[in-house]
Amino acid sequence: MQRPHRVVVLVLDGALPLDVGIPSEVFHPETGFPYVVSACGVSAGTVPSHGSFGYAVPRGLDALAEADTVVVPGYAPAGRPVPVAVRDALRDAATRGARIASICYGAFALAEAGLLDGLRATTHWDAAELLAQRHPQITVEPNVLFVDEGSVLTSAGAAAGLDLCLHIVRRDLGVGAANEIARGLVTAPYRSGGQAQYLPRTSSATHGETLAATREWALTRLDEPLTIAGLAAHAQMSPRTFLRRFAEETGSTPLQWILRARVDTARELLEGTRLSVDRVAEQVGLGTGSNLRLHFRRLLGVSPSEYRATFSGRS
Template sequence: MSAGVVAIAVVPDRRTGTSLWELYEIAIACAVFGNPQPDLVDPWYELRMCGEAGAGSGAGVFSVRIDHGLDGLVGADTVIVPSVPDAVVEDGEDVPAELVEALRAAAASGARMVSLCTGAFALAAAGLLDGRRATAHWQHTAQLAARHPGVVVDDSVLYTDEGSVLTSAGATAALDLCLHLVRRDLGATVAGQLARRLVVPAHRAGGQAQFIEAPLPPSDGDSLGPVLQWATEHLAEPLTVESLARRARLSPRTFHRRLQETCGTTPLQWLLQQRVARAQTLLEATDLPVEQIGERSGLGTAANLRRHFTRTVGVSPTDYRRSFRPSARPSTGR
């Protein structure tokens, strides 16, 4: 049995075919879910490409091979909808009725529903985002909110996770969400190893800023990369903004500003995210009691670990360990 069936709903413009943006997001999903990783999990995910029969499925020199109709969405564990045609977003055209019905049927059958960028318009048209928090590329969130007032639109985050329904912003945020899904399904260790193979950060929290002033440092000399890498290797130590700023040869105020510009989060929040991620890895890969995991991740006492872990991940350390390592012996405390 595979890690799960992932079905991608290809939504080409009937006039112009699949857009380059949609192809980019389809390629991201295929890179994450469609490439076997036998040394990590065997078998890996099973991938389905689903679309309307006879619909255009190419852009320029690129093309997408559709191997299932839209009825192939039903029975999948996860359904991913990449960007919809520009006419839906910019001109107010309706999402194809066949797709709307297929998405509703897939959700009713128990599939986890996921949108990448403007794919949120399709989930919203199917009524799957009503009363839920959702996002899309910040350039299109105003249209999403205006067209679908029942959706709680958040234009500031990389992605949202509402349990059975997840949405992402555009471009690289789609990769963040796909890796987040692997993390949910198979754990932090597998997601981290896959991220390294894709040469991307192992984990960017969905709440990070979607739009940041300086997404890339202006020069190698100004990069915080070496300091942040050093910090991830010394999470058990009492790290402070002041100590990291000294290592970066910056004032604490400048270090705080640079990290905010580069990562879209504060130094303390970044440290907390890294420490929780380290705790996840230790819970999956070791039988260490939570007291030692708290120490090794830098979260301190077992009580402090439980508080921050539960707030960030949504379950207690013990429940998380049980989900990924059901045969592991119980750890001390919850």
Template sequence: MDSRAARSVTPSLALAVTDGMLHFELAIAHEVFARDYELTVCGPGPVRAGRFLLEPDHGLDRLPRARTVVVPGWADVDVAPPAELVDAVRAAHEAGARVASLCTGAFVLAAAGLLDGRRATTHWAHTDVLAARHPRVTVDPDVLYVDEGSVLTSAGKAAALDLCLHLVRLDHGSAAANTVARRLVVPPHRDGGQAQFVTTPVPAPGNHPLDALFPWVWERLDRPLSVEDLARRAGMSSRHLARHFRAVTGTTPLRWLLAQRIRRAQELLETTDDGVDRIAAATGMGTATTLRRHFARAVGVPPDTYRRTFRVRAGTGTGTGAGADRDRAQAPT
């Protein structure tokens, strides 16, 4: 049997697994692809994903025979992924397979050299680590997923589902992807360039020079605040304030302040019926036009679209769409 014949009788999509995979991303991939693909699971033997034990269909040496290889999330990014997994994923790509990673599975692709010279993303909490460890990768922390043709990467959790639906859409068309989305009760399409819907993380209180400043700002987000106002409150010069902000938050005071205003707008859009004008006033944006401009630039969608996707039902605490399950960086209150 020649190689083309051998390839034609093997599954079209393979999940590359080993000990230490995230079971949520693994389950997402299996749920999305099981019906529309000849799906196989390839691993080095019995694999533990979280508390679950999985028996793969084939060894990792079967990966190069698949048309598409999907690598679920890698649980511990501080530990290098197994060399046998990295080698198998690299071999699959060299054999012509399209390779996609979900969440921190990007660390496997990066270790295999598949992300060198390419844009990529991963869960927002680990983008800095990925960029530092693999400087040849252009890491984009602000998107749901990145499609580079033969190599695709996604952000965390719900964004992994978005990438899986994107693959179905590429292979089988929008109708098939919409059918899967309806079965899973999720929005059928969120563009990969959409933001990850996270806000600038804030350090835990009590261990930095700006500890008392942050709560003071959060209580006054409806007011016009300048760098001089923040510096005066912190009891330091504007130059020293900027230095401390960079060290503590990784950004400038004004950018951090804008991120907090956007975060508050997100909360109000999710939990109230207030109009955009009122939310603009409550977040210190001034006008609805200003809010819409900054919100769309930061989040990737207009406020009205965000509200339709993430609106919380009054009294239930549950969202109306898949976005209700997203990861968020919660600032201390």
């Protein structure tokens, strides 16, 4: 029997409560998926949070030596230096092959450990400039929800940590598993890493999900031709206004977003059905099996058949 994937949440002084809770919920063994999650601090004991309470952690940094994935939640104030022992423990874990992820201001700990050098990364939009100034060797992307650089991942603030953790589940176990966990948490199952953070703006335009209904409408019609004109008409906007608003809300063009939705729907069908690759391509609006293979290779780095062999029956 394969052992569970061990996730260790490193709780540092001033930890942000939501950031600590997100990985604890997503990777909790009660989800039914093969994760175990635990928390540690610089040392065992009580770690003060950013607020009026603290976290009781049973272990110190030695726990990182056993982790398959280490998650560093955000801590306040942003950019406060972390102890040398934390930097060393993170570097040791990464060298050993553990996956390292951060939520919000936790990116600063990864940066101080040198784990983001030469990579793209993100953090909460209000600290992105500070991260870039302190660590010019990092390509800071302030307008995205999360960045996946393989063995090192970073997310924007607060709820973006949920998007990152669900993305990790999709990588590990497939779309079906991530969707089931998302349903249990009553959250959207997928927001791409490229979706924009809601940054403050000088205009009075709303940051609300004004196109959410149109996106839901599109998701029920992926097997049909979807055009900018048709999407704009559903949203009751001019095509030009629709394109601008869509980019503001999702960080991508409508056609890029639809392509990703089609590939993700194909992933679910490959995981949960015995439909042929050609039939899956038809059902998600990609036409032919060769077209589906092309986009799978480009977006996921594997063929549909390889993906099915890896994830079929796991959800």
